[in-house]
Amino acid sequence: MHKTLLTGYGLLPVLCLLGTRPALAQVRPARPDTTTAAYQKLPEVQITGAALHFAAPVEGTTLTAGRRNELIRPREVDTNLATNNARQVLGRVPGLMVWENDNSGQQLNVSTRGLSPNRLWEFNVRQNGYDIAPDPFGYPEAYYNPPLEAVERIQLIRGGAGLQFGPQFGGLMNYELRRGAPDRKLTVETSNTGGSRGLFNTYNAVGGTVGKLTYYTYYRYRRGDGWRRNNSFQVHDAHTNVQLALTERLTLGAEVTYMTYRIQQPGGLTDAQFNADPRQSVRARNWFGAPWLVPALTLDYRAADRTRLALKTFGLVAERNSVGVASAITVPDTVNRATGQFAARQVDRDLYRSLGAELRLTHELPLIGELPSTLAVGTRVSRGTTERLQRGRGTTAADFDLSLTGNGRYGAALDNSTLNAAAFAELLLRPLPRLSLTPGVRYERLRNAVDGYISLNPDGTENRVRQRSTRNVVLYGLGTEYQLTTQTNLYANYSRAYRPVLFSDLLPPATTDLVDPNLRDANGYTAEIGYRGSWREALRFDVGYFYLYYADRIGLLRRPLAGGAPGQTQQVRTNLGTSRSHGLEAYVELNVLRALTNGAARTGLSVFTSLSLMDARYTQLPAYTTTGTGSATQIVETSLRGKQVEYAPRSILRTGLTFTRQGFSATGQVSRVAAVYADATNTDVPTANGQLGRIPAYTVADLSATWRLGPNQRYRLSGGVNNLFDQRYFTRRAGGYPGPGLLPADGRTWYVGLGLML
Numbered sequence: 001m002h003k004t005l006l007t008g009y010g011l012l013p014v015l016c017l018l019g020t021r022p023a024l025a026q027v028r029p030a031r032p033d034t035t036t037a038a039y040q041k042l043p044e045v046q047i048t049g050a051a052l053h054f055a056a057p058v059e060g061t062t063l064t065a066g067r068r069n070e071l072i073r074p075r076e077v078d079t080n081l082a083t084n085n086a087r088q089v090l091g092r093v094p095g096l097m098v099w100e101n102d103n104s105g106q107q108l109n110v111s112t113r114g115l116s117p118n119r120l121w122e123f124n125v126r127q128n129g130y131d132i133a134p135d136p137f138g139y140p141e142a143y144y145n146p147p148l149e150a151v152e153r154i155q156l157i158r159g160g161a162g163l164q165f166g167p168q169f170g171g172l173m174n175y176e177l178r179r180g181a182p183d184r185k186l187t188v189e190t191s192n193t194g195g196s197r198g199l200f201n202t203y204n205a206v207g208g209t210v211g212k213l214t215y216y217t218y219y220r221y222r223r224g225d226g227w228r229r230n231n232s233f234q235v236h237d238a239h240t241n242v243q244l245a246l247t248e249r250l251t252l253g254a255e256v257t258y259m260t261y262r263i264q265q266p267g268g269l270t271d272a273q274f275n276a277d278p279r280q281s282v283r284a285r286n287w288f289g290a291p292w293l294v295p296a297l298t299l300d301y302r303a304a305d306r307t308r309l310a311l312k313t314f315g316l317v318a319e320r321n322s323v324g325v326a327s328a329i330t331v332p333d334t335v336n337r338a339t340g341q342f343a344a345r346q347v348d349r350d351l352y353r354s355l356g357a358e359l360r361l362t363h364e365l366p367l368i369g370e371l372p373s374t375l376a377v378g379t380r381v382s383r384g385t386t387e388r389l390q391r392g393r394g395t396t397a398a399d400f401d402l403s404l405t406g407n408g409r410y411g412a413a414l415d416n417s418t419l420n421a422a423a424f425a426e427l428l429l430r431p432l433p434r435l436s437l438t439p440g441v442r443y444e445r446l447r448n449a450v451d452g453y454i455s456l457n458p459d460g461t462e463n464r465v466r467q468r469s470t471r472n473v474v475l476y477g478l479g480t481e482y483q484l485t486t487q488t489n490l491y492a493n494y495s496r497a498y499r500p501v502l503f504s505d506l507l508p509p510a511t512t513d514l515v516d517p518n519l520r521d522a523n524g525y526t527a528e529i530g531y532r533g534s535w536r537e538a539l540r541f542d543v544g545y546f547y548l549y550y551a552d553r554i555g556l557l558r559r560p561l562a563g564g565a566p567g568q569t570q571q572v573r574t575n576l577g578t579s580r581s582h583g584l585e586a587y588v589e590l591n592v593l594r595a596l597t598n599g600a601a602r603t604g605l606s607v608f609t610s611l612s613l614m615d616a617r618y619t620q621l622p623a624y625t626t627t628g629t630g631s632a633t634q635i636v637e638t639s640l641r642g643k644q645v646e647y648a649p650r651s652i653l654r655t656g657l658t659f660t661r662q663g664f665s666a667t668g669q670v671s672r673v674a675a676v677y678a679d680a681t682n683t684d685v686p687t688a689n690g691q692l693g694r695i696p697a698y699t700v701a702d703l704s705a706t707w708r709l710g711p712n713q714r715y716r717l718s719g720g721v722n723n724l725f726d727q728r729y730f731t732r733r734a735g736g737y738p739g740p741g742l743l744p745a746d747g748r749t750w751y752v753g754l755g756l757m758l
Contacts, residue, residue, distance in 0.1 A: 053153075057374075057428060059155075061309075061378070063426050066160070067160045068544060070156040072153060073153045081147070081148040082753065087654075094585040094610045095652055103227055104226075106235060109732075111170060115581075116647060117647060121141050122169055122170035126172065127174070128255065128296070129358075134386060135418050137418045137500045139352075139386050144294070146175050149191055149218075150218050152176045156173055158528075159171055162442065164378065164424055167442075167498045180208045183209070201220070201221070205219075220238075226266070228278075229281040229284075230286070231266045234262050239255070253297070258294075259290075259291070264287055270688065270741060271690055274728075274730065283324065283333060286322075286738075289322075292318040294318075297312075298311065298313075311359050314358075316384075317352070319350060322737060324737075325343065343396065345395065347393070352385070356384075376425070376427075380422045386414075389410040391411025391412055424440065424441065433483075435482050437478070441476045441477075448503070450468075450506050465507065467515075476496055477493060477495030477496060488531070488534070489533060491531075492528065496523070497526055500521050501519055514570060516574035523552055528545065529545055530544025532544075539590050539591070542586070543584075544585050546585060549580050550578065552575040554573065557622065560624070577621035578620040579618045580619055581615070583613050592607060604658070604665075611651075612652040618644075618645065621680060623639065640682075646680055656669035664708075666706075668702070691734065699727065706718045714757045719753065720750065722751075726747050
């Protein structure tokens, strides 16, 4: 293992030796073609068999010049696609923090740059360019993610993505699903996977092109019992997309996605329980389900060779349903231990409805320099509603039953809505053949509304709340890119970002808490500079530095009660303070045999390293402590300045080796993640309920192989072992769902698969 780590670190000097010197030693290339098509291909890196690529400066109606971006092709990664294993599929993305507590693969919890991994809520999450989260500005958590067998590529644009796609600090994550083959009327695909503890996954798809109609449809079913006890799951996915070419320039499209799943949640553990047996579960009656329906209509129009227009209209009808025991994990799931009588469970439900449209246009126009500039403009309007029903008294049964008992009412019932209108403009300027500048601006108008009651009094009356919030936000940024050689470039950008006040921020968690009437959106900016490219189709690299400034973070703060007795405090949801994250992000992949044989080798041996070195700390975060007793009680304000941001590891290293020959490939990967804290106060000693405390560093190894054989490699055999050395570790502590308590990651698991394409 240590040799593997040293091999990964050892690739960094190779970058300096191979990434620049040989290119500088080459004959200076001729002046590039002044056509946009030729220019767009210059920085694009396409290495045969590679799982990660860099995008061209203009991708459809998206400008990516001057930004760190990754294009991940899941089918070119040796991994278990049946379980959406983010640790492997996204392993080449430096700095990727993963919460590994959902073995069903439906709730992807990842982040970068010290942000929260919670269900991708710091990203703008899309599928084929349209929203799949309930409400990006009111409730941005993504409970749906497509099966990776159906994903052609995952598009990541970090840092400066806010101007084109939204205000999120994390940037854009867009799943591009597969389309029908343009040269065949019918293709049929089936992929079936079995594995540890009853894992079974079947993915079946048909697609093709008939006349002017291109189509693709799939159905996926997955089930398993999970690594821990009380952790079964069943998932159904279906999707259809069709594109009709009305003319050579105009294409209409229609898509619909439906997903439903039911997951048994094993709950959290205390540290003592984890040390005794991490597979145990003391919650057998916790369930979660989320039906998800996403329809979309699209239009793509090429008005001229230099103009492209794209319109997407989309909707969402979905639910989030959970039933279980919400008490601390130290509280038994019984009312009477002698009789074994169960307590009534808590029922929480969200009903989501949203509708939106986004119009985007790119146009090439001569402004300055010899190459045409590219203007990208767009506008968006959307409305999302969330009916939130919480703290209902459920049954004492053990199955997935959302029925209410008692008075049949929920403890809280709220109607939330968000109306968003936005417009953006970016201009890709090319003043010199090798230099581009991309200034941009985005305008956002948001209106949030919350109506309902947050609790019931003993006599049944409601404690009602009514909140309204309207604001206008202007974001701006600048990116630049300089082409050093035909295959390498320098890039840098600065972009403003913000995080809107969410529904949960407008509501106090208890009737005795307060919401600051002057609550503001969190705001800040991201900046990055880097060097990326390739060499001789054997080396690919992207090494850079980032800085993320996050001000007016929203959270709970206990402070003195105005007009109260000495020492009396009250918990307030308010703008807490500021954090900053900065560090190094490096990705290097070298095909050793291709480099040694100048691309002639038929056998491939690639080494890759993805490294992040980060320091994420609070620069301003007040706290209050109580001193003295009785009438001498005093409340003293302190500061958490210098504390580490929660779930922001100082280092993340993933390194691996891939061997390929004649349709066979095998990959071994090692992931090393440094220790993190679960709270801003940096609680080191774990609490008795397992909800707070330090999360130790861990190292996990994975081994996977794929063999494609037969005519046109139509047969596909795959298999592997995740967590090869059966490491016992955990990545998250939860205060509520899906805990409470620490949530163990899976131990050793295996899988085998058989696929066929005709």
